[in-house]
Amino acid sequence: MICNAPEKKIARTQSRPALARERARIARELLADCRLCAHDCGVNRLAGETGLCHATAEARFFLAQTEVSDELELIPTFAVALSGCDMRCDFCITGKESWNPRAGLGFSAAEIAERAKAALADGAKTIMLLGGEPTIHLPAALEFVSHLPADAKLVWKTNAHGSAQARELLDGIFDVWLADFKFGNNACAQRLAKTPDYVRVVRDNLLWANGHSELIVRHLLLPGHVECCWRPVAAWLAENLPDVKVNLRSGFWPAWQASRHAELRHTVSVLETQRAGDIADEFGLPLIP
Template sequence: RIFRECHFCEHRCMVDRSREKGICNVGKAAIATEFLHYGEESMLVPSHTIFFSGCNFRCIFCQNWDISQRQKGIYIEPEKLASIIETGGGRNVNWVGGEPTPNLPYILQVLKHCNANIPQIWNSNMYCSVETMKLLDGIIDLYLTDFKYGNDSCAYRLSGVKNYMEVVERNHSIAYKQADMIIRHLVMPSHVECCSFPVLEWISKSAPRAWVNIMEQYRPEYRAYEHAEINRVVDRDEYRKAYEYAREMELKLMD
């Protein structure tokens, strides 16, 4: 029913996905690539990572813009992908993108055919609806989340999403009660005080047992050149300030 009036994410486009596409531009699930990933957090590898095309964000600095902003890839029958997963040798299945949220109906079909007891990872921007969070309850073993922004203004200006803080804080709180969690935060140039600090403060208060990965690999991609403050790499001082603040908050930091 959600698919017919799509509200898997909080854009709530309410389109009939069997006939048209919403903001995410996802119709039939398109898998850009799938492979055993050794570049994720050490406790997760090798991770059988499924990259979907399409995303409900419009991040102007997206490093995967070639798949997030384009419908690029192939449709794999759910039963076939389930078989690939069962024999792939991964420690887990890592649903990512783009963004997995618009592809949830397909993912559920795959899992229906998957007989192996393999942990499931939801690798997401967490801008999904409450209805989606209810569907994920009991299915997902680990939420691998991307907590980008510390305020609504930056989220709207750089990723085109409204009410970011309310939605993402709510979903992190729900996910924190449902399963294990690793929260990733990508430090961005000129956004330490406005974004990194508030994100880390929220984690300290609301998800203190979650693992936190403070990431420094930002690089200006896609349309980052349109905004001077992010059209450069993060300098060492910016990353150090964010990392030291996380230590002050006594967060569970990953090496």
């Protein structure tokens, strides 16, 4: 089934730049007891303490450029990738930067916003914040938005492992959530990404995102994980978010530390890709072409 879901419009009582500025201030204060993601560390990042993501209070970035490899409806997009992540996916395609919040350059929200505005003037359709994981740098992300035009189409590309507190701060800010649902069970999430209680957290975030913005869910097919991961993800999406756009990606590459896991030492086979497509059909999922 091809997805034709209509765009959702976000209602706000104040302009987005003003709202983002106010939220950025609140988010920065909350770093004193950081619970921005579901790891719920409770460390004081303003005082130099670090939690599981190892991020300090200062954001850095490793990419800020126009990209054309994302979903067709979003590209060209001016993509800004903040360094550091709260998950530890051994197969991360940008593992070196994504795992290291000290990678790249110091992030100046105002300067990068100027580059984003220039990209929009040159024809970029959207501006996308990603990582690593942008949630761990929510103050910087919100400050960035405060410098952007109110009518720009903004995309929040996330691992969907943020906390309820982070969601509250993001309410009304991004037009599109482009969210991963990587694992269909907690055992695979723990083994491959050192992330406990994964399935519940992601489901909560997806349900919330669908009620507050446009939502596109991505699932990267992993070799050997069609039945244990893709099938339960597909079944849950079909039952709980039947109209949501789903991007099933079969371009897995054994990057970073994937070779730690025997089944991740090669790409996804043609048979597995076909099997995954059959599962999508079985559940009537609206796949993005």
